[in-house]
Amino acid sequence: MNYYSLNKKAPNTTFKNAVIKGLAPDKGLYFPESIRPLDKAFFDNIDNLSHSEIAFEAIKQFVSPEIPETVLKTIVEDTLSFEFPVVKLNENISTLELFHGPTMAFKDVGARFMARCLGYFNKDNANEVTVLVATSGDTGGAVANGFLGVKGVNVVILYPSGKVSDIQEKQLTTLGQNITALEVNGTFDDCQAMVKTAFLDQELTSNMQLTSANSINVARWLPQLFYFMFAYKQLHNQYDDIVFSVPSGNFGNICAGIMAQQLGLPITHFIASNNENNVVTRYLQSQLYEPKPSIQTISNAMDVGAPSNFIRIQEIYKNKFETLKSNISSYSFSDEDTKSAILEIYNNYNYVADPHGAVGYLGCKAHLKENPKVHCVFLETAHPTKFLDVVEDVIKEEQSLPEQIQSVMGRDKVATLISTYEDLKGFLLK
């Protein structure tokens, strides 16, 4: 499959190049040249397919021929070596738990898939690639874990000092090997600005191959479409009309869900559930797209003022506002709403949700008011103990830490403190 730049001022390129470059030379996001729907027989037969068989069939067209089928089979099997259970809360609402991976965030799947693709492309170790990534928390841990030990790939993670949780900091700073953590004396926006400057710095880019590992990268974005198929497999025999509520920040995950729908997955509707960073909610009301600086909330992985993947959703719907609006609804919720939802889910269903999942739950409830017959699945994008302070404060019950988290808490942090872009550049060039 070849990819074109959404800015339409760069040549089309292969999957391999799109993964290695991250962003097109004209700064546009890459998008596949075509989307070929899967046979109806694939969906009819989904009960008999394993997760890796589903994933293999779904992603094949986007990565071939550069990743041969035998290699792709191994990549999806390695990537998906944990569970994706659906938990039913009531007849109208279920949650799809995406937090059973090594860092207990849904970003594990995309990070692991991308790492394995890059590892394959770099197997001869001819040209080392440096993955440079800024994180406000979850991305860094998933990327660090996903890329650990991949030959020919170095990972440099920038995170804002004192602004990630203890658990998240441990997940970033304790792995060693090809993973380096830079602790930035500044905010997440400072980290992101440094990364952007680095990608535009010709002295750097002529010396090294830099790439990104956030959801602008097609190899991190596309595998997220698997989730929606896994949920469908678990629910389609019970419910005819399945909709998804996706807690959204950069809109990579929901856009991948829409790709699954484009591949023929029988889903009727998507709900983009936002915290108070609600540029898309406002867009669907007013047709005016007005990005704003982000606001800090308790669902902080969704604190995004200018969602980078929304442009891909517009592309899928051919930039037609009415088509987009008929397929996607969007709602925005405050921190107070979110806390009440965590408590309500706990009291009514004895289920502990994290703040992001709780926003998704609220999206389901809002949609069900107008569409009482559908079955709404909200994505639980992180394990609740990753947001321990909020969750324990709301439900007044101590949570025990899962094994994946306990195992990093005892390790020693190793990070290099930096303050300026010159510090970063000096570090990369040495």
Ligand SMILES: *Cc1c(COP(=O)(O)O)cnc(C)c1O
């Ligand atoms: C990244 C993240 C999100 C938002 O996903 P997008 O693809 O950026 O919309 C939601 N919840 C959690 C826990 C995340 O880490």
